[in-house]
Amino acid sequence: FVWFFLLCLSVALRNLFSNATLIMELVPELPFWLGSKIVTLSIPFIIVSTLFYTRTVFRHGKASRLFRFLVAVNGLYALVVVLAPSGFYSVIFPSYLASIGLVFAWIIYLAVAAIRAKQSQAGLLFAGMLFLSAGAIVDSLIYLQAIAYPYVLPITLAGFILQNVVLLARRYAQAYRRAEILSHDLQESLDKLTCTETAFMNAQMKPHFLFNALTAIAENCESDPKKVSQLILSLARYLRKTLDYGNIAELETLERELEHVRAYAAIEQSRFAGIEVVFDLPDPLPPVSLPPITLQPLVENAIRHGLRPRCEGGRVVVSLSCERDQVLFRVNDNGVGMPDDALNRLTLLPQGSGGIGLYNIHTRLTRLYGQGLTIQSERETGTSISFTVPLKGI
Known part of the structure; x- marks a missing residue:
């Protein structure tokens, strides 16, 4: 506190200039009236x-x-x-002593009001104030020549300051x-938020994708049963991951x-x-972890917006490479590309209910690793989306 610092400074100056012998040694030309x-x-x-x-306290x-x-x-x-x-x-x-x-x-x-209100460390402050008040009363009686005794206020002031140093240290420790508890609670909230966002990403599966997948299966039932079997297994794996809200x-x-x-x-x-x-x-795959539902939306974006518009x-x-202590993920397509204005909007929160996938991924990666998606695109050439994660996760 500023006022506690000024209190300590005032006490130090009073004790310094009260010692006439020391002042004469340090500043021999100082007039007596100025020191007084x-x-x-x-x-x-x-x-x-x-x-x-x-x-303040x-x-x-x-x-x-x-x-x-x-x-x-x-x-x-x-x-x-x-x-x-x-x-x-x-x-x-003497009149000033009354004030x-x-x-x-x-x-x-x-101090008494603080004790009744059960403020932290109020009892310790009350004891310090009583100690300081006792020293001031004794010194006042000595000054008025009511009692003959050495001045004790410098000692009580020093004790009061020391007691408050302990008090402030305890308050800062508390x-x-x-702050540690709040930080832990905040981290837990962020973890829950991340899981909620992942569940939200899972819930973004478009109904028409499921309908079209079932239609493709139905169309190949008679002509290619083996292909249908593989399609059903692929759809089962996809749905198991996408609809598993309780294990994210x-x-x-x-x-x-x-x-x-x-x-x-x-x-x-x-x-x-x-x-x-x-x-x-690479073979074997590097030991890396990443937020769930990260790569699939990037591949979906490349197919839907990059390749399907082309006849x-x-x-x-989908590639990855190890670079020092990081793994670089990259999803490239040779599709139609996109203009600069559309490119700049991809990692911004979109208006309405559509197009939130890349923004969500970018936000989660930034929160976990400090950097999100890097997107490059050129019209009629293709789009490249990349991101990096630490080699051993967070």
Whole structure:
């Protein structure tokens, strides 16, 4: 806190200039009257810093009339010390001590109110205020020559500051623990959100895709039973992955993700002549995990928007390569390509219900790995979509 720093600084200056022998050694040319003014001036600075610091610690947000009055009195006395001769402010100092007593009474009132409100560390603060108030009372009686005893306020101030250092350390430790808990809760929420987004991606399967797949199966039942058998198995694998809402993990193994892509590609190749899906993969596959339902929408996008508009079809190449500690995934097609304005909209949240697939994938990859999809396209040449993931997952 700023006010706690000013309180410590004021106490340090008072203790330094109160030691006449040390000051004469450090600053031998310093006039006695100036040193006396600095020592006296440190008192209202200590009181004002204590007022603001206490109000901050006890979370007493609104400044009351009494608080403003006490600040004004100390400010006025500091002004008198600066402008008036030492004889004048020494005469009014006993009256000023009464305002200091009122300050500590107000502070103890705040401490008691904080204890009743069960504020954190309020009891420790109350004990520190009592200790500091006792030192101020004793020093006031010594100054008024009511008792003969060495001044104890420097000791009580040092004890009060040390006690508050401990208090602030405990508060920061509690705040750090709360931040850790909030961070853990936030991570859990993000994990749940990722799973929800994956379920949403699964739910985006268009009904007409299922109808067309069943139609393709029906058309080949008599002419090519073996092909129908393979189509049914591919559709079963695709639906098992797509409709498994209750078993969605944050990351998926590469083998299972490729199985899903192959099932989808087999169905589409049976429906459309001239479409070829090629897998350019290393053997063995690298030990990498990636968000589920990541590659299949990229292949679907290449077929639907790149190859199907061409009468002669085309080719989609799914490839991956290891680069240092990362794996580069790439889905290329030699389709019709797309204009720049359409290219720039692919990773933005679309308006309406359509076209959310690539945006969803881009967002999930960015959240998990810090970077999303890289898309390049050229009209009548084709489109390339790539992304990288760490070699061993997150």
